[in-house]
Amino acid sequence: MQTKNLIAAGFADPVFQSQAAFRTVLAALSEPGTVQTVSAAILPPDGLCAATATTLLTLADYETPIFLPQQLRDGPAGAWLRFHCGVAILDTPAGAAFAVIDGASAAPPLAAFDPGHDQFPDRSATVLVQCAALTGGESMTLSGPGIAGSRSIAPQGLRPGFWAEVAANAELYPLGVDLILSCGDALIGLPRTTQIEETA
Amino acid sequence: MNAHQTLPADDAKPAYNYAYLDEQTKRMIRRALLKAVAVPGYQVPFGSREMPLARGWGTGGIQVTAAIIGPDDTLKVIDQGADDTTNAVSIRRFFERTADARTTEATEEATIIQTRHRIPEAPLKAGQIMVYQVPTPEPLRRLEPREAETRKMHAWAEYGLMQVKLYENIARFGEVTTTYDYPVMVNGRYVMAPSPIPKFDNPKMHMSPALQLFGAGREKRIYALPPHTSVKSLDFDDHPFRVQSWNEPCGLCGATDSYLDEVITDDKGGRMFVCSDSHHCETRREAGHRGAMLADASALHLVEEVKP
Known part of the structure; x- marks a missing residue:
C-alpha cells in the first residue's frame, strides 16, 4: 500500500477548532498587522503551512472556488482541500473566492484576482500569501481602520514589487482583494483598507 | 467524545x-x-x-x-x-x-x-x-x-x-x-x-x-x-452634531453623564429619570451613589438599596 498518496486528517473536532481558527482570522483582519497564531492542531499537506491550511479548512466549502498554483494543485494540497472542503480548485485566478500564492513567486499578480464589483465589493477574493517568515524582512508601516496610529510589519520572502501591488490594491478601495500573510502557524491580516508605506 | x-x-x-x-x-x-x-x-x-x-x-x-x-x-x-x-x-x-x-x-x-x-x-x-x-x-x-x-x-x-x-x-x-x-x-x-x-x-x-x-x-x-x-x-458646519442632555440626574444613582429613560410613576404627572444601562446604575449604587428617588423606590421594593 502506498501511504504517500493518502490524504492527511483535517480537524479532529471541527466545531470548536474551526470556531477558534475563525476568531484568529477575524482578529487578524480586524487588527491588521498583528501577528495572530492558530493552534497547530492539524498536520497540513505538503505545500500549505498550518495557518493557510487551518484558515481554508475553516472558511472554504463548495461555495468558494480556490485558486492554487500548478504545483499545489497537482500535489497533496489540492487533494486535501478537495476532500476536506469539497471545493472546486481553479487553475486561473479569475473567479476564485480564496487563493493561495507563494509570496516569492512572480505570478500571479494581485491584480489578477477578483477585486469585487462597485455594488458588491464583498465579492472579492481573499488571497493567502505564504511567506518565508513574518518577521525580519523589510519594515513596512501600516495605518487605517483597525490600527490605532500606525503599526509595523516586516515579513520576509516576498517578491520584488509586492508592496507596490499591495498599495495599488488599497487604492482601489472599497474594491480590492484582502490579503492574509501566513507562515507556519502564524498569520497577518492585510485587508484592502490598510494603507501601507515603507518605514522611513 | x-x-x-x-x-x-x-x-x-x-x-x-x-x-x-x-x-x-x-x-x-x-x-x-x-x-x-x-x-x-x-x-x-x-x-x-x-x-x-x-x-x-x-x-x-x-x-x-x-x-x-x-x-x-x-x-x-x-x-x-x-x-x-x-x-x-x-x-x-x-x-x-x-x-x-x-x-x-x-x-x-x-x-x-x-x-x-x-x-x-x-x-x-x-x-x-x-x-x-x-x-x-x-x-x-x-x-x-x-x-x-x-x-x-x-x-x-x-x-x-x-x-x-x-x-x-x-x-x-x-x-x-x-x-x-x-x-x-x-x-x-x-x-x-x-x-x-x-x-x-x-x-x-x-x-x-x-x-x-x-x-x-x-x-x-x-x-x-x-x-x-x-x-x-453626519452634520453641517453651522449645525454641528449634538447629543441629548437632561436637566436632572438619574433618580436612582444620581448619574449626570449617562443616557436616561423617562419613567411615569403615577397618573398625576409624576415621573422620574433613570439610567437606561441597568448594570451601570447598579454598579454606581453599590459604590454608594444615591439618587433623589432611591429611598422611595427601595421602600416599594423596586430596587434593592445597598446600605453603606
Missing part, C-alpha cells in the same frame, strides 16, 4: 449543533463577517436562516453571535441597556442552552456583548466584540425604497439625499430631529445605520477599541466596524 457529538438520551433536549446553527451556515456567516470587516460600513448580503424566534426579535444579532461564540467567551445581552428585559433574558437563555455559554451582566467581564438599541456606559475594551441587532440596515431606505437604487447610491457614494433630509429637518424645526439611528459616515466612505441606538451613543462608536458587528436577520445583511475606525455622525 465532545459535547456537540453526544447522542441524546431519550429524555434529553434535541441534539442541536453547538450554538444552534449548522457548520455550513456558520462558515457562510463567517465569510460575510470577514468581508464586512474588510469594507467597514458596507452591508454584506448573507443567507439569513430561520431562527426559533420571530424575525425582528434579534435574529440577525443571534446568528452573528452564534457564528463567533466559543467555549472561552463570556456573553452579555442587553435590550435598551437593561440586562433583565424580555429580549435580553431570552437570548441569554438561548445561548446558555445551545452553546453552554457563560453569561454575565458585567460589561467589563464580557467578551461578546449582544445589544438591542444601546451601547453600555462603561467604556469598551480591546478584545471585546459588540453585536448589534439591526432592524433596518439601510440608512437610505426611507429616502429611496428601491434596493437597486440604494445599492448604486452606496457604490458611487451619492449621499446628497441624506444631507438634504437633514437640511430639511433643520429648515423646518431649526435642528436635526433624528434622535436615534442617526446616520454616520464610516471611514470617510460609507453612510451606515448605527442601528436604533440613541444618538447619545454615536460618539462611542468613533475609534472604539472594540470590534463592532451588526446583524440584520430579516433584511439579511451583515456589516461591521473594526476597532479604531472613524465614525462621524
Whole structure:
C-alpha cells in the first residue's frame, strides 16, 4: 500500500477548532498587522503551512472556488482541500473566492484576482500569501481602520514589487482583494483598507 | 467524545449543533463577517436562516453571535441597556442552552456583548466584540425604497439625499430631529445605520477599541466596524452634531453623564429619570451613589438599596 498518496486528517473536532481558527482570522483582519497564531492542531499537506491550511479548512466549502498554483494543485494540497472542503480548485485566478500564492513567486499578480464589483465589493477574493517568515524582512508601516496610529510589519520572502501591488490594491478601495500573510502557524491580516508605506 | 457529538438520551433536549446553527451556515456567516470587516460600513448580503424566534426579535444579532461564540467567551445581552428585559433574558437563555455559554451582566467581564438599541456606559475594551441587532440596515431606505437604487447610491457614494433630509429637518424645526439611528459616515466612505441606538451613543462608536458587528436577520445583511475606525455622525458646519442632555440626574444613582429613560410613576404627572444601562446604575449604587428617588423606590421594593 502506498501511504504517500493518502490524504492527511483535517480537524479532529471541527466545531470548536474551526470556531477558534475563525476568531484568529477575524482578529487578524480586524487588527491588521498583528501577528495572530492558530493552534497547530492539524498536520497540513505538503505545500500549505498550518495557518493557510487551518484558515481554508475553516472558511472554504463548495461555495468558494480556490485558486492554487500548478504545483499545489497537482500535489497533496489540492487533494486535501478537495476532500476536506469539497471545493472546486481553479487553475486561473479569475473567479476564485480564496487563493493561495507563494509570496516569492512572480505570478500571479494581485491584480489578477477578483477585486469585487462597485455594488458588491464583498465579492472579492481573499488571497493567502505564504511567506518565508513574518518577521525580519523589510519594515513596512501600516495605518487605517483597525490600527490605532500606525503599526509595523516586516515579513520576509516576498517578491520584488509586492508592496507596490499591495498599495495599488488599497487604492482601489472599497474594491480590492484582502490579503492574509501566513507562515507556519502564524498569520497577518492585510485587508484592502490598510494603507501601507515603507518605514522611513 | 465532545459535547456537540453526544447522542441524546431519550429524555434529553434535541441534539442541536453547538450554538444552534449548522457548520455550513456558520462558515457562510463567517465569510460575510470577514468581508464586512474588510469594507467597514458596507452591508454584506448573507443567507439569513430561520431562527426559533420571530424575525425582528434579534435574529440577525443571534446568528452573528452564534457564528463567533466559543467555549472561552463570556456573553452579555442587553435590550435598551437593561440586562433583565424580555429580549435580553431570552437570548441569554438561548445561548446558555445551545452553546453552554457563560453569561454575565458585567460589561467589563464580557467578551461578546449582544445589544438591542444601546451601547453600555462603561467604556469598551480591546478584545471585546459588540453585536448589534439591526432592524433596518439601510440608512437610505426611507429616502429611496428601491434596493437597486440604494445599492448604486452606496457604490458611487451619492449621499446628497441624506444631507438634504437633514437640511430639511433643520429648515423646518431649526435642528436635526433624528434622535436615534442617526446616520454616520464610516471611514470617510460609507453612510451606515448605527442601528436604533440613541444618538447619545454615536460618539462611542468613533475609534472604539472594540470590534463592532451588526446583524440584520430579516433584511439579511451583515456589516461591521473594526476597532479604531472613524465614525462621524453626519452634520453641517453651522449645525454641528449634538447629543441629548437632561436637566436632572438619574433618580436612582444620581448619574449626570449617562443616557436616561423617562419613567411615569403615577397618573398625576409624576415621573422620574433613570439610567437606561441597568448594570451601570447598579454598579454606581453599590459604590454608594444615591439618587433623589432611591429611598422611595427601595421602600416599594423596586430596587434593592445597598446600605453603606
